[in-house]
Amino acid sequence: MSSRNNKIQVQVFNESNQKPVPRTKIQEVVRRVFASEGIKEAEINVIIVTDEKIHELNLEFLQHDYTTDVITFPLSENPLEGEVYISADTARNQAVEFGITLTEEILRLAAHGALHLAGYNDATPEEKKIMSTLETKYMHAGQS
Template sequence: MKVYIENRQRSIKLNQQKKINLIKKALKFLGLKEAEVSILFVNDSRMKKLNNTYRGMDMVTDVLSFPQLGTKELKYISKKVTSKPSNFQSLYLSLGDIVINLQSAKRQAVEHGLSLDEEINRLIIHGLLHLLGYDHEKNSYQKKKMELKEKELFDALTFLCRRKAGTCHFFRV
């Protein structure tokens, strides 16, 4: 399992190892023991440029995902991961790239009543699910499906983190 992180912003401190551990736990929970993903942390300015370049939207956003796999492969993986995660334990998948805007994360943490660390974790999981073919913007069914998977993943990782006290924190107990 390979996780690459690059932090291209300077205003918000980030514990990169903690995020790598979170991603590895999430991938393992999803049955993706042999996967590769990269995450880039940016500020508002860079995110606005990326969002305009790749989505034609001249505005800041919190997270962008760039899957390496095509639509057919993503649909297949999404169905298999949903039904039986163990199907993918032996596959090596280069999932793609996630870009997270830490300034947006800081604002949203306040809105959501979370710590900054918790909000960043939420955005990582959200982006990871996009790489696996989940899309909340398609329709209400897909939105609900993604929300349920996000909650399942949060709950599972929260449980794992509580078992190893002090290793990561999603929600206040």
């Protein structure tokens, strides 16, 4: 499987004051999720933001008055279009908590957001377990 697919477009924007992982790694993870999940055409924006910004988005669009690590907005289904917002601040804190690098945590969150866009949910413990297993699979696939 090639990590380059011209019909799966992934753009990464850094709107935080954190130096995120290289854009190409985020793009590769999102493309890997979609290719493996049978999504052949997509336009996705991954936006790295601050805790303040993700809190604003969470409150405005989901009516949740708290900070979170990742929020996904599906915009259309065919072709798939969507946005994945990742909080660099929360990712940094979770990386420390989980004993992993910031890069690994941002890649996990990118995979998580892509899985939501691919139709997965994490409302129940079983769904969370499935998504967690897939996040790990996709963020480590292709690494030697």
